[in-house]
Amino acid sequence: MSDEGRLVAGRYRLAERIGRGGMGTVWRAEDEVLGRQIALKQLHAHHHLSDDELATLYERMRREARSAARITHPNVVVVHDVVDDGGLPCIVMEYVPSVTLGDLLKGERTLPPEEAARIGLGMIAALRAAHAAGVLHRDVKPGNVLLASDDRVVLTDFGIAMTDGTSTLTKTGEMVGSIDYMAPERMRGLTPGPASDLWALGATLHQAVEGRPPFRKDTAMETAYAIATDPLGPMTQAGPLEPLIEALLVKEPDGRPSAEQTERALQAIRAGQPTEVHRAAAFAGTGTRTGSVTGSTPGSVMGSDGGRGRGTDMPDASEVPDVPGTPTRTGDGGGGRSRKRRALLWSTVAAAVAGAAVAGALYVTTYEGGTTDDAAPSPGTTTAPPFKPPPVPEGYHLVRDKRHGVAFPVPDGWKLNRKTPEGVSYIDPTKLAEITVGVVDPAGSHPVEHFKTIEANTKVNYPTSYRKLRMQKTSFRGQPAAVWEFTFQGRARAFRAIDLGYGREGAKEYDIYLSAPDAQWAGYRPVFDKVRNGFTTTG
Structure with missing residues (x-):
């Protein structure tokens, strides 16, 4: 390969290509000044992009370095430096001898729930550290999870990470990341938060034990729409992980367990102990309701035949x-207007898949296939007039x-x-x-x-x-x-x-x-x- 052996920034000698993604190539390289191996992420040249688009791409990569550098944790890859290579930014990182979880799961291979829980513990530790530093990862997926030779689990590739207090690098309606692991709120054009990273963790754990992402369909568009609207299908191999995965994949962000709750659940599963998963806001309130509840059938509050x-x-x-x-x-x-609302959600999903700009912000709340184009009113407010x-x-x-x-x-x-x-x-x-x-x-x-x-x-x-x-x-x-x-x-x-x-x-x-x-x-x-x-x- 032509780049092998080339010297970058006067000190990093490229030795072996160890990964390649949409934004760049990762090399194992030798730091000739300190005499140690490092990983160097080299941005691809994108000749088809405009100057403004290139500037955005370069700034996104620099933000990756700044974001990751804010996090000091054994489960997060260490960033050493950012250098220039022929006008292209390169990130110099800790070299972790490893395979990715994505490689391990190729061909719909699966892991035992206990091993998936061990990997999940490393991931949640990394996410807790990132969120504490004000950093959202936004691209948690098996391919960004390194399984080190010393059994360490390392989360890497903060390439689309977002830091609190910084402006967004995406246009209105544009989504960046891997469709299979994008949370439903991102499909609806809403701003992601820590719960979005936790949803992606749930999707990763689902693939680890079930062999495939939870909502994967034949096309990216269908996958995106399924994430936004479809129920989670039954799991057959998740074992003790099933309640946690189910909770993490709840459609509404405030219904998911917190990072702390997730970590405790994974620790219990890893130790073979019974655990109960509490969603953050899924069961708020203690009110009861009038009206009979009979034993006639599941879901029934009517009839008394039993x-x-x-x-x-x-x-x-x-x-x-x-x-x-x-x-x-x-x-x-x-x-009324359900077809119009469905079309509106489809347009948002299309923007997520294509990465295209959508004129104007979309705020869409969904339940299954139905959507509303208004936020849920606060208690005591009135709803919109009747719809046809x-x-x-x-x-x-x-x-x-x-x-x-x-x-x-x-x-x-x-x-x-x-x-x-x-x-x-x-x-x-x-x-x-x-x-x-x-x-x-x-x-x-x-x-x-x-x-x-x-x-x-x-x-x-x-x-x-x-x-x-x-x-x-x-x-x-x-x-x-x-x-x-x-x-x-x-x-x-x-x-x-x-x-x-x-x-x-x-x-x-x-x-x-x-x-x-x-x-x-x-x-x-x-x-x-x-x-x-x-x-x-x-x-």
Whole structure:
């Protein structure tokens, strides 16, 4: 290779190329002044860039050096110097004989959860040190984790790091980093914080134990959109790491555990001790809610037949979860503008993938496929005027329930299953899938508290088969919301369910719930999305 043996800055002799990325090449080199090996990151020449763009790129690299130099920690690569090489900046760093975690995981290889926890401990120690120094990494991923020959775990490549108090080097809407490990808030065009690095840690741990990043799709665009909207799929090999990974990958930043909580959980896992993961704000509040909670089915606050224990595949829906109760607000408007909002989110995601500038700042709050283009109002404020719901999807028909003041699309062929004072449900022709809309009046402190109450009852009815996939705070149409997803075992098959509750204390809470056979979940899940998007209150 032509650069091998070349002298840089009069003292660093290039010996071997040991890495190459989008911004530059990393060499093992010899410091001929001090007689030691170092790593030298050499910026690529980018002849296609304008002078302004080159200046930004060079400044970004200099910031990498300054950012990393602020951190003194054994789990963070040491930066020695910044030098010029033919007009291009080069960073001189500690040389760590190692392989990267990315190399170790190539070909969908996996690690035992305990080893992944050991690596995670090194990563979280590095991130805690960086955050304490006011530095966000913003590109945490397996390829930037060095597994040293002395068993040290070292976080490197602060090339897109951001330091508190410095201006951004990206244009409005532009994203820099690796799509698979970008937190949802970055996909929505929001400013990243320490919780964004923790999300990337969760994505890295997921790949380490499951063999692939948690939301990877066929294209970068689809991956970005999945990160912003899709639920986390079940894990099969995470073992004791599963609750922590699930918590780190919560969509909302304030719902993730802190760095300290993450470190404690990893220490316990590493030691083989039981641990409980507490999300930072996911379960805030202690309010309870009025209205009956029966033992009939997971997620149910309506009905009193208690028939789920029979576990049949018959029309009595004994294997079909009842529906949650949900509150309403007069004049809340249904799923109007959902297509426009989806398009807005897609445009933000496209900017993240392409790195293109978007005219004007975007502030988008998402729940699943639905989005709002307003921030959630503070308690006591009013919401926007009612929105016109989207057209009824092809293959669906609109049902109106005057008793509960709601309207929503239902697939053609699905029949009314039951009506109660708490809600209404429809069942599909197989009698195995059910969509339910419930109303709780008045609403409690937050929908997540309602779900926690129902979950406790569900665990009693399904002590061995209930498995929570996620329960988290979010927002929906500008109101406090929660989403709960779980699986459980019926008599003849496994079922999966998803429940969205939204509403503000003192008003009503509305719950939209779908349960269906787990084996056919991919086919049934779009039903939930269409019902949710087309749901509206009618007063």
